[in-house]
Amino acid sequence: MRLVxxxxxxxxxxxxxxxxVTYSLGSCVGVCIYDPVARVGGLLHYMLPESKISPEKAxxxxxxxxxxxxxxxxxxxxxxxxxxxxxxVRAAGGAEILDAAGLFNIGKRNLLELRKILWQxxxxxxxxxxxxxxxxxxxxxxxxxxxxxxxxxxxxxxL
Amino acid sequence: xxxxxxxxxKVDALPPFPAVIHKVLALLQDPLVSAERIVExxxxxxxxxxxxxxxxxxxxxxxxxxxSSLKDALVRIGNKPLIRVILSAGGSDVLQKEVxxxxxxxxxxxxxxxxxxxxxxSLCDVFGYGRKDKAFTAGLLHDVGKVxxxxxxxxxxxxxxxxxxxxxxxxxDAESGILGVNHAEAGGRIGEKWNFDAxxxxxxxxxxxxxxxxxxxxxxxxHFSDVLCxxxxxxGGADGLRYNxxxxxxxxxxxxxxxxxLGMLRLADVEHDFxxxxxxxx
Numbered sequence: 148m149r150l151v152x153x154x155x156x157x158x159x160x161x162x163x164x165x166x167x168v169t170y171s172l173g174s175c176v177g178v179c180i181y182d183p184v185a186r187v188g189g190l191l192h193y194m195l196p197e198s199k200i201s202p203e204k205a206x207x208x209x210x211x212x213x214x215x216x217x218x219x220x221x222x223x224x225x226x227x228x229x230x231x232x233x234x235x236v237r238a239a240g241g242a243e244i245l246d247a248a249g250l251f252n253i254g255k256r257n258l259l260e261l262r263k264i265l266w267q268x269x270x271x272x273x274x275x276x277x278x279x280x281x282x283x284x285x286x287x288x289x290x291x292x293x294x295x296x297x298x299x300x301x302x303x304x305x306l
Numbered sequence: 307x308x309x310x311x312x313x314x315x316k317v318d319a320l321p322p323f324p325a326v327i328h329k330v331l332a333l334l335q336d337p338l339v340s341a342e343r344i345v346e347x348x349x350x351x352x353x354x355x356x357x358x359x360x361x362x363x364x365x366x367x368x369x370x371x372x373x374s375s376l377k378d379a380l381v382r383i384g385n386k387p388l389i390r391v392i393l394s395a396g397g398s399d400v401l402q403k404e405v406x407x408x409x410x411x412x413x414x415x416x417x418x419x420x421x422x423x424x425x426x427x428s429l430c431d432v433f434g435y436g437r438k439d440k441a442f443t444a445g446l447l448h449d450v451g452k453v454x455x456x457x458x459x460x461x462x463x464x465x466x467x468x469x470x471x472x473x474x475x476x477x478x479d480a481e482s483g484i485l486g487v488n489h490a491e492a493g494g495r496i497g498e499k500w501n502f503d504a505x506x507x508x509x510x511x512x513x514x515x516x517x518x519x520x521x522x523x524x525x526x527x528x529h530f531s532d533v534l535c536x537x538x539x540x541x542g543g544a545d546g547l548r549y550n551x552x553x554x555x556x557x558x559x560x561x562x563x564x565x566x567x568l569g570m571l572r573l574a575d576v577e578h579d580f581x582x583x584x585x586x587x588x
Contacts, residue, residue, distance in 0.1 A: 154540065155574055171414075173539020173547055194538065194574060200567050204574075211574060244537050244547045245476060251551055251566045253537060282542035300409045300467060300544025 152177075152192045155211035159189035159223040163290035171299075172240030172283045174254035176213070176261060179237045179285060179306070180220060181292035182229035188289045189229075191220040195253065196260035213260040236265060237294055237306050238275040239285045254278060274306055309458065310486030316454045317492060320400070323500035326351045330392060334439040341385040345376045348392055357395035358388070390427075393442060394420060405452055407460030408543035415453070418541025419446050424576035425531040429569070432530075433559060435523040444509040444528045451493030451510075458485050463544065470548055477545040478514050490514050514549050526555060534569045540577065 150158040152169040160167060167190040169177045174194075181188040191210060198205035198212040209215040224234065238261060241254040258277055265272055276283060282299040285306065294306035329347045333339050348354050355376060362373040362383055373379045380388050401419050404412040423445030427438045435441060452459075459466060462484050470480035481488035494511025502510075504520075509528040512519030516529040533551045536542060556562075561569070 154538065154577055171539045171542050173542055174537045175539055194570055195567055200564065201571055204571055208574070208578075211571075240539070242539065242547050244533060244549060244551050246551045246553060248553045250553050250557075250563050251533075251537070253567065253570065280547040282539045282546050299542060299546060300463065 152190050154192055155194050155208050155216075157189060157191040157210045157216060157220050157223065159187065159220070159227055160289050161185065161187040161227040165289045166286055167289070168284070168286040170284045172285070173242050174240070174244075174257060176238055176240040176254075176257045176277075177283070177285045178217060178220060178261065179239075179287050179294050180224055180229070180234050181237075181287065182224065182233045183235070183292055184233050185228040185230065186289060186292075187224050187227045187229040188287050188292060189220050189224045190285070190287055191216050193217070193257070196256045213257060213264065217261065217264050231268075231270075234270070235273045235292070236270060237273045238277055239283045239294075239296055239306060241277040242279050242281055242283070245280065276304075276306060313454065313458055313485060313487050313492060314495065316457075317495050317499060320454065320496060320499070323502075326354065327393065328501070330389075331439070331443065334389070337436075341380050341388055344389060344392065345380055349376055354392060354395040358391050361391050361395075389439060390424075390442060393439070393446060394423070400450060400453055401446075403453060405456040405543070407456035407458065407463065408452055408545055410452075410456075410541075410543040414541045414543065415449060416541075418535055419449060421540055421573065421577060422446070422448060422531050422535045425534060425573050426527055428572050428576055429527045429531055432561070433523045433527040435527055437524070440506065441524060441527060444506055444524055445531055447497070447506075448493065448510050448513045448528060448532060449489065450496050451489035451491065454492050454496065455481065455485065455487070455489045459489075459544075467544070475548075476514070476550050477548040478550075480548075488514075516552050516555055526559060530556060530559075530561065530569065534566075534573050538570065538573055540573075 148165050150167045152158050158167045169192040178191045193213050193216040194211050196213045198215045205215050241258040243254040276296055284297040287294045296304050296306045326348050358379050362379045373382050401416045405415045423442045426441040426445035430438050430441050466480045466484050470477050478488045490511055494507050497507040497510045505522055505524050508519045509525045513528045513532050516525050519525050536547050
């Protein structure tokens with residue numbers, strides 16, 4: 148089955164027939180995690196770095212923010228049998244509008260938060276396509292953990 | 307330039323904006339106008355009626371009773387939402403198309419346009435703007451120039467992209483440089499051809515460079531709304547996020563980094579609330 152992850156949403160699966168896709172990441176970040184032994188994968192599409200900007204939104208939509216969404220993504224994958232030491236983490240997105248003043252650098256702050264959370268948990272960010280000014284779509288095959296990336300106006304590649 | 311002329315000829319060849327929507331916009335000048343009068347104005351238009359019924363009957367809006375007339379629709383979804391559905395239905399024939407030059411599949415431009423429209427409406431309070439319906443219309447139609455430019459951008463996409471990245475230009479400047487006209491200017495000309503009022507044309511024409519337009523709350527909120535939508539990537543295409551944000555202007559309206567993030571949350575809100583309608587069309 149094809150599981151679609153909306154904005155501020157996540158999906159995990161251990162079914163080899165599943166693929167998980169999220170469309171059109173701008174400054175938002177798509178985090179793909181995969182355990183190749185358990186063959187469990189997950190994809191989170193978050194919009195903003197920190198939930199403290201709106202605790203009430205975070206309570207209703209925890210996957211909207213990096214600091215509430217990323218831990219939830221891992222917890223859900225663990226529940227399906229994934230093991231921390233085996234999980235690889237890849238990411239796409241974090242693009243930015245041209246803003247000379249750098250006031251609205253949501254993409255940069257989103258990526259910084261991801262790195263910070265991974266670092267605090269002793270994990271590394273693997274192969275990623277991040278930053279720039281492009282829109283990206285990512286899809287993960289649960290059977291293989293392969294992640295396909297479509298960059299608007301540039302075609303397909305593998306992450 | 308030959309190409310510029312070719313593009314402007316395309317603008318002239320566009321079908322007219324549905325007269326019935328003009329009628330609706332005129333009625334909406336009166337903020338207290340009843341939905342009954344609006345229904346009266348559109349009830350003879352097949353495509354609008356069909357679209358309204360389709361949206362109202364979508365499972366995503368809930369309920370079990372089917373809507374079979376515009377009057378039912380009014381009772382079911384209420385005055386304001388119905389006006390939005392009617393305005394969206396009016397623009398759908400033009401905006402629903404695939405826009406391959408910008409790598410936008412069928413429905414993507416429509417999705418961006420609807421979200422931007424809803425966000426414009428939601429941001430009226432930030433800019434002290436009272437005409438929510440007009441803000442909605444500006445958001446809905448701000449990128450209509452892309453429909454005309456698509457074919458030309460598609461042919462020259464490599465050149466435009468390279469010009470933009472090599473000189474660190476915006477996609478808009480690269481369009482102007484390579485094609486002679488950019489999509490915002492083309493949109494402004496379409497608005498004129500469709501007899502939109504000057505303020506609406508101004509908001510469409512300068513949504514990427516508001517400092518060059520006539521200062522107006524509608525233009526400013528249009529710019530902010532589009533910047534937020536582009537940033538999110540929702541319905542975004544090959545031009546990506548290669549556009550400027552006028553941070554001076556936003557700062558003058560009290561919008562800093564935190565307010566920008568809150569704007570993104572408003573976008574998330576309208577995206578959630580109207581996923582049903584967007585999914586129906588998209």
